[in-house]
Amino acid sequence: MSFAHLGLLEPLLRTLERLDYQTPTPIQEQAIPAILKGRDMLAAAQTGTGKTAGFALPVLNTLLQEGPRVSSNSARALVLVPTRELAEQVLQSFLTYGDGLPLRSYAVYGGVSINPQMMALRKGADVLVATPGRLLDLYRQNAVTFGQLQMLVLDEADRMLDLGFADELDQVFSALPRKRQTLLFSATFSEPIRSLASNLLRDPLTIDISPRNTAAETVTQYLVGVDKKRKTALFAHLLATRGWGQVLVFAKTRNAVDGLVADLQAAGISADAIHGERPQPARLRALARFKAREVRVLVATDVAARGLDINDLPHVVNLDLPVVAEDYIHRIGRTGRAGSSGEAVSLVSADEVEQLAAIETLLGQTLVRQEEPGFEPTHRVPVTTPGGHITKKPKKPKKPKTGTTGRSKKIHLGNWFEES
Numbered sequence: 001m002s003f004a005h006l007g008l009l010e011p012l013l014r015t016l017e018r019l020d021y022q023t024p025t026p027i028q029e030q031a032i033p034a035i036l037k038g039r040d041m042l043a044a045a046q047t048g049t050g051k052t053a054g055f056a057l058p059v060l061n062t063l064l065q066e067g068p069r070v071s072s073n074s075a076r077a078l079v080l081v082p083t084r085e086l087a088e089q090v091l092q093s094f095l096t097y098g099d100g101l102p103l104r105s106y107a108v109y110g111g112v113s114i115n116p117q118m119m120a121l122r123k124g125a126d127v128l129v130a131t132p133g134r135l136l137d138l139y140r141q142n143a144v145t146f147g148q149l150q151m152l153v154l155d156e157a158d159r160m161l162d163l164g165f166a167d168e169l170d171q172v173f174s175a176l177p178r179k180r181q182t183l184l185f186s187a188t189f190s191e192p193i194r195s196l197a198s199n200l201l202r203d204p205l206t207i208d209i210s211p212r213n214t215a216a217e218t219v220t221q222y223l224v225g226v227d228k229k230r231k232t233a234l235f236a237h238l239l240a241t242r243g244w245g246q247v248l249v250f251a252k253t254r255n256a257v258d259g260l261v262a263d264l265q266a267a268g269i270s271a272d273a274i275h276g277e278r279p280q281p282a283r284l285r286a287l288a289r290f291k292a293r294e295v296r297v298l299v300a301t302d303v304a305a306r307g308l309d310i311n312d313l314p315h316v317v318n319l320d321l322p323v324v325a326e327d328y329i330h331r332i333g334r335t336g337r338a339g340s341s342g343e344a345v346s347l348v349s350a351d352e353v354e355q356l357a358a359i360e361t362l363l364g365q366t367l368v369r370q371e372e373p374g375f376e377p378t379h380r381v382p383v384t385t386p387g388g389h390i391t392k393k394p395k396k397p398k399k400p401k402t403g404t405t406g407r408s409k410k411i412h413l414g415n416w417f418e419e420s
Contacts, residue, residue, distance in 0.1 A: 001024060001029055002022070002023065002137070003021065003023075004216065006028075006029070006032045006036075006160065007032070007033055007061075008036075008057060009061050010030065010098060011064070012060060014080060015096075015097060015100065016057075019096070020051075025050035025053075025054075026045075026049075027043060027051050028051075028053055030207050031054040031055065031058070032058045035059070035062070035181070036058050039181075039205045040182050040183065040201040040203065040204040041183045041204055041205050042184045042186075042197045042204045042205070042206045042207070043055075043183070043185050043186075043207040044208050044209065045185070045209040046239075049209060051185050051285065052089070052093045052155070052185075053091060053097065053186065055153050055155070056090070056094050056097050056134065057201050058092050059077050059094075059151055059153065060098045060101060060127070062151065063076055063103055063151075064102075065151055066104065066314050068148070069385060070124035070125065070148060071124050071147075071148060072122050072123065072124050073121050073122060073124065073130035073135070073144055073145055073196065073365070074124045074125075074145055074146075074148045074149075075125045075126075075144060075149060076150050076151070076197060077126065077127045077128070077150060077151060077152075077153070078128050078130065078135075078151070078152050079094075079129045079147070079153040080130060080132060080135070080155070080157075080172065081130070081156060081160075081166065082131065082160040083109055084280055084283070085111040085287065086155065086156060087107045087131055088192060089108045090129045091105060091107035091129045094127050094129070098127075101126065104123065104124065104126050104127075104206045105125065105126065105127040105128075106120055106128055107128075107129040107130065108129070108138060109130065109131040109134050110131060110133050110279070111128050111138075111280040113347075113417045115136070117134070117138065117386060118143040121143050121144050122134075124146075130158065130171055132165045132168035132172055132315065133165070133168055135172060136143070136168055136171055136172065139175055140285075143258055146175055146176050146177060147177070148377070149180055150180060151182075152176060152180055152181070152182045153185065154182075154184045154186075155185050156185075156186050157169075157184055157186055157193050158186055158192075158233055159186075159195045159330070161192055161193065161196075162381055166268060169196075172397070173200065182200055182201050182204075184200070184201070184204075201322070202206075206260050213351060218341050218342060219332055219333075219341075219343070219344050220333055220341070221344045221368070222240075222344075222345060222367060222369070223345070223346040223347070223348045223356070223367050223368070223370065223381070224346070224348070224371065224372055224375075225346055225349070225350075225369060225370075225371055225376075226347050226348070226349060226372070226377050227349055227377045227378055227379065228254060228349040228351060232259070232260055232319075232383050233322075234347055234372060235249070235317060235347060236263070236267065236373065237375065238345070238372070239269070239297070240315075242278050244294055245294070245314060245315075246290070246293065246295075246296050246297075246298075246313060246314065247298075247316070247317055248290075248297075248300065248315070248316050248335070249299045249316075249317045249318075249319050250299075250300055250301070250317070250318050250319060250331050250367050251300075251321070252319075252321075252322070253301065253320075254301060254303070254318035256319065257273045257274075257275050257299045258273060259302065260299050260319065261297075264299075266299055270294065270295075270296045270297070270298055271295060271296065271299060272289055272290065272295045272297075272298055272299070273286060273300070274284035274286050274287065274298065274299075275301040275361050276301065286298065288373070299319075302322055302327050313334055313335045313342065314341075314342055314343060315342070315343050315344075315345065316331060316334065316335045316343070316344045316345070317344075317345045317346075317347065318331060318344070320352070321346060321348060321352045321355040321359065322359075325355070325358040325359045325361070326362065328359045328362070329362070329363075332344035332392075346367070349379070349381070350377065350380065353384065357384040360384055369381065369383075
């Protein structure tokens with residue numbers, strides 16, 4: 001089937017032809033015609049399968065055909081997303097697909113000044129992409145109204161609930177007109193999300209392109225056991241000895257992100273960071289440098305697990321396992337996109353066995369274990385099985401020996417690169 005058979009208007013088809021989009025993906029093939037018919041939708045598809053185009057194309061098509069010209073401080077279609085990075089990515093998709101159309105798309109999110117956003121909204125926005133908190137700030141200041149709203153899209157709604165946006169979402173929903181088309185798209189849907197959908201959607205079409213909570217088959221997953229204090233050194237060793245090019249690394253805390261970046265830069269490796277404490281311009285600059293291949297290693301917290309669309313990213317490394325098991329899928333979903341192959345490596349210590357068991361339960365499989373010569377852990381990662389059963393409890397770590405100074409020896413990453 002071609003895009004021409006989905007019911008899209010000629011201007012959009014010309015844009016898709018110019019972008020060399022020849023065949024719709026399964027999520028696009030099923031979602032686009034139904035959205036064009038006005039159906040509410042609950043759609044689950046793996047990251048990297050084209051779900052953004054699955055809602056962006058029919059939203060643009062509908063706005064082009066229906067409704068009056070957008071008024072000042074109004075929005076005709078609202079797309080809610082959990083993070084600033086995802087807001088920028090979704091906006092770029094609308095701008096790309098809507099190139100040449102008489103429609104205005106704009107994104108608003110926190111972490112930057114609200115005044116330029118208020119000024120921009122005076123012109124109105126046919127498509128407004130927003131994070132819930134900033135949207136409410138603008139709404140309370142009468143910078144945006146919803147009298148013309150025709151369509152609501154929630155992208156990665158499960159992540160919004162994970163980040164504690166439930167109250168904000170309730171306030172947004174109460175401000176929106178009841179007569180609207182509502183679409184929920186995500187890579188995973190937890191039971192709370194399905195409960196939310198039952199209250200939010202009218203006779204929805206449910207689409208499950210792939211089994212729930214699964215990773216793309218194009219991603220090779222495995223873990224390397226290592227003692228917690230040697231994770232940074234192991235990553236540097238793997239980076240040097242396995243010929244990795246660009247790598248996206250996920251760490252649990254801001255301090256861990258900044259620490260790894262500092263160590264890599266000290267070793268002469270180009271690295272940058274994305275986390276919630278960095279100003280938005282710095283985060284966007286780090287992502288742009290990584291996409292331009294000016295940076296070899298991008299280190300991030302889970303704020304970047306969704307919304308990073310990077311072409312041909314071969315490797316994702318989990319320096320720490322995520323607390324929320326579903327975030328593992330979104331992390332490794334940054335590689336193996338659009339049918340390309342990728343590798344997801346997790347550096348796991350024995351104290352992370354509960355997070356590992358939860359991830360393997362979610363995946364329905366046990367991850368392959370590896371050990372790197374010279375980095376064999378003193379306390380090996382216990383064997384787990386899907387269902388959360390731990391067959392062997394980890395040994396309690398021994399108290400570290402103290403020397404005359406009582407200080408631990410500092411790890412210098414440069415040695416690994418020199419030896420390799």
